Amino acid sequence: MSVLHVRHIEEELKRSFDGLIDLTDVAVNAPQAQREVQFLTRALAAYVAQQVTGCSGEEAAAFVIDGRDDNGIDAVAIDDDKPHVWLIQSKWAKAGEGTIDKETTLKLKEGLDLLLEGEYDSFNPRFAKLEKRVDAVLGDPSVKITLMLVVLGDPKMEDVVERPLLAAARKLNGPKPEDEVLDIRPLGLHDVHKMVRAKSAPARIDLSVTLDGTGRLQEPYLAYYGSVSVGQVARWYGDHEDSLFEQNIRKSLGLTGVNRSLVDTLITRPRDFWYFNNGITVLCDRVRPTVQYAASDGGPREFKLEGASVVNGAQTVAAISEGLRRAPDKAGVARVWIRLISLEDCPEGFADQITRATNTQNQVGRRDLAALDEVQVRLREEFAWALRRTYVIKGGGDAPEGERGCTNVEAAEALACTHARPELTVQAKAGGDYLWERNPGSAYDQLFPKKISVYRVWRSVVFNRAVGAVLDEGHGLREGLTARVAEHGRSLIIHIAFKSLDQGSISDPQSFWEETVLPAVPERTAVVLAWLVRHVEELGGYPVSIFKNPEKCRSLAASVIASVNGQTPPPEIQVKKRSSRAVGVLVDAGLIEEGAVIEFRIFGDEQAGMNSWIAKDPRRGRATWVNSRSKPLIWEADGQPYSPTKLAEHMRLQALGKKGAVQGTKYWSLRGRSLVELAEQVRNSE
Template identity: 40%
Template sequence: MSVVQVRYVRKVLEERFTDLIDLTDKKWPTEKHREDDFLSRSLAALATQIEHPCSDGIAAQAVFDGQDDRGLDAIAVELRSSQPRISLVQAKWNHQGRAKFGEDEVHKMLRGLDLILHLDFNRFNRRFQRHVPQLEQAFDTEGGTPKITLVLALVRTEPLNSEVLQLLQEGIDKHNRIVDMVDYKILDLRDFHREILGNAAAPKIDTRVRLEGFGYESMPYQAMYGTMSIPEVAALFTEHRRGLFARNIRDALDLTDVNIKIRNTLLEHPEHFWYFSNGITMLCDNIKPAGPSVVPGGVGDFNLKGVSVVNGAQTVSAIHKAYTTDAEKTSRGRVLVRLISLENCPPGFGDQVTMSTNTQNPIEDRDFKSLDPGQIKLREDFALILHRSYVIKRGEPKPDREHGCSITEAAEALAAAHPNAEFAALAKRDLSALWGDDTYKELFGSSLNVHKVWRSVQLLRAVRDRLTELRDGLRGRAEAAASYGDLLIAHVVYRQLDTSTIQDPDTDWDVQLARVPALVEDALGWALQAIDKEYGPTSHMIAAVRNTERMQRVARTAVRGMLAGHPAPPLDAEYQVADSDEPKGRQVDAVKTLVTADRIPDGTVLEFRPSSRPQRREMTEWLAEEPARGLAVWRNSASKQLQWHADMQWYSPSGLVRQMRRMASGKDIAAQGPEHWYVPEEGSLSFLADAVRAEQGLVVSETDEEG
């Protein structure tokens, strides 16, 4: 049967993605190789659609499989929610429905994830580059980091080897030591088959459930309610998987904060789960007792036809995940379940139930804080003393920068300004954690001073503004530190200012704010050095700013260094964008080195990859409009080594980059060309030249004279 399903999936992939999937990046030895790559890439596009519904064309553009894909085949970024979602897809096609995914694939996928978390985007191929601006937006989200799902899209029906899954989970766990940020999902042949069939596939799931302490409603429509055990819910998901959510408008979002909290509650306090969970609602075509003696208040078995979970998909998914993690402990949990029969309901009633149960906004801890008399008083002080707005309720429009702030921004700023860096780490890890009673009291205190709150907000904004400016000239770990480390840097800077009179209305706070830009630059240097020294030059920046212990150690080192008056550690050259026509005192020119060594064969196709945020802002869309703009052919020549695909003219690497930037943005800016042109699977011209010099025992250096 699986072979039949494979054929059907293949047919639909060919119908939907022929002429949309980019296959121009390489030549295949046989037509079969080309066909297999098309199907694998199309499968990656389909997986992208499953995770992030979109058109066939957009899904095809999400695919970047090929040379320098770093173990990943497609990417999708969702920015509409308060916490962005990133899906990273690896697809494996097999005509017999037996696609393989082993340890090598796990290592490659995790390595690709590491590069993305390090913001090391130019290690990926040119088709990946179009997604970098969205990735940057996702990682620039204030108050947290995005949720990332590794999606294994596999044409197979058998479960993966347990050792492979364990290796994958261990790699993911390294990123989740503080809070869950990364998860994985397996889409197999059944998922793809259901997806391409759409609503027609929706599975008319027939099953039997057991309700303990059940009750019922008979008017105006039939419904049952009661308690199900955790093992039974987990088994239901194991058997029917995503088909259970056919009518659910949101499906199971495995990485939402709600889902994680549900899972953790079940793992930590299974006996409390029934009380803390909102439960599960299922629609059924009809419900029939499975035995003759079903008595309300007791235990009842029911046969359900056409069942679908319309509210509680996240609960079901979280139950399955938690039960898989620790079956013995979670077995003590129970969950409330409602079964609604549509047998005698009017047309459209099921849709009304689905919409109504999924559009009720949950109450959050911060909502209760808006009722705090201190916050109400603070709002009044903002209006009467500062003549500004202070928004304390969700749903109210946020004021622009000049006219006020929100309670959330205030909490974030106060966390950064707190003497204990632990609170800055907590805010970076999970903003919702700031609304816990103890943390909230520690940040806002018993007497809220409007001047301290507003000035703290101004400080955090000034720090972020300066970091945004600095990021344009940074890359690698320094760019990551400037992107993720806003609260860390704000904490360090705050400790350098005279804040003794921050609550005094007559204090000239502008004098202190004027010091911020220079202090930010110094603090960044100190923080980066401390992170590299304490945790190694390959450690994750995200861990350093989300882990309370690491944040405290790094902040302590940076604060001491700055208070002692020592000069800030200079940033390594590799962390700085080299957009300059000034020679760097290099002894051997990169391009000349490569030409002399005949390192790159004539006719090799090179890819252009932007190396800085300004370049990506200016050039990403321009490059995407015409793929030929990002390609050039190499020749070993004393001058003008690159023939640009866009106009077939010859340029030096730096001369071509300068011409491209001029055309894309109208700006005439010199650039270090060897850092931008890459030989796929090998590295940039700069990297290759350094390798040649190392082999020859020469001093590492590079300039690229325009010829």
């Protein structure tokens, strides 16, 4: 049977990737059998990349870097939104008897180390095309990395084979499940064949459900609604797992922060679950009540669902399953709201419209709820009359620039970085809703105590910006470990620099805090960075995980402060020579014609927010090129000239309320190639 499964996989790979896989490095006169094995090995890596990311065949083929200097990685699959990177190692075995050996895992571990250390020059030209995206995703504090070892055979690894990868996982992953960065996923012949089978013929899912408080909507399209016991939902998930979400934009996201909150509610307050949850939407080819439906009867009703798919509420379904697994007696009494929509008489494309609409509506986050807190209201008032500045406490409004003020999001991150507890810097780096949780002793209460001074808030923001500006100024000049520490340890650098300077007067309106503290920031930031690099080097491990670990951050902060206050000069930091600016290179070369349309593209965790903001006015995402070394972009949204960096920073501030320097030439592109890439093309040609 294994040989037959290999044949099915081979046929699928040829159908999917014929003409897409790069074989230019394989000798033209090589035996046909050799060329075919090379194609199938690379196509197998591309196929798995396509399955995990949901990308097109063309993009999956572009993820393949197999060849000389691939460092044990056959494909690098990237999801910029999550953000997630899959490092895929594949082996083709015609007889279906492949295995994973120690050499394979050692090579993959070596490739992982090179990526985490930023040694991108060690990889081949195929990887160079992915370098910017990989670097952006690895620089995201919430990045996840999956090592996938794909073999057409038994994927089981002996202890001695798996040991190098487990050692890497221990170094990268934090003490809590939510701090996990790296996971290891071997795939065998059965797993790949299952993917092929599912793609060629996705199984139709038929379900039974009993609703209470049942209602019906007949026009314009048939739908039923009501509440359902969580036990029924858990059985659906147990029987069908992620197949239940076949039409969903995304499958279950696992136990994210939202999921954990749902699980906690299920276990501790199960009868309130219905009130706290938005519910589930199920699309069905047909919905049939088991007995004739009576509109006047809102009692329990049983329905047969044909061709069912959960298109909204995947996290809710997964959380229900987990809650019942942990505490079936407690969670079992909960109910959840549900909508059953029949597609039987709906127009073509209506299902896709429902899926998109139900997954893209604005959600009320903890930050929005914090706008109701009296502390936030007081700070907004005091910013206005005491500081003559603006303090924005609600999402959706324009973020004030420069000295005009700040948002409460920027304030929360600044207060976290300058707090006495270095652990909060970890949460500032992670972002999200954690800083806005409102429980006794929560981060929010520590950051915004009832009597916090408006001067403490504003000056923390100013300090954050000052240190950030120093770090941004050196961006692109640092390399190796120094670059990684500056990137991933930014929040801790701010924290240490703050603690190492005299902050006793920060809340005093009569003090000359700005005049006495801010001038020392550039030198102190450089010293802190130098010592932090030294202590991270002594500690060992990967910066991407070290700065997610509260214990390690606390230890590093204490060690660096002691070194800064000591008598020993700071270690030297090696930097690269500054190369010619991209805009100047492009203008001098005349590579871009006057009047060319330049488009904005961004990757990583900010992509969704920026794209949503641009979608409201597409002119925001376009600019016209003029051959000016200082301001080559005329923004369509306001007709004003900007440099790529200043325009990207301005847009980021307006869309997300975030400040800080960015490399704007990475985000503005011509026909899919960024200004950085175009400038590099010119340099290489010279």
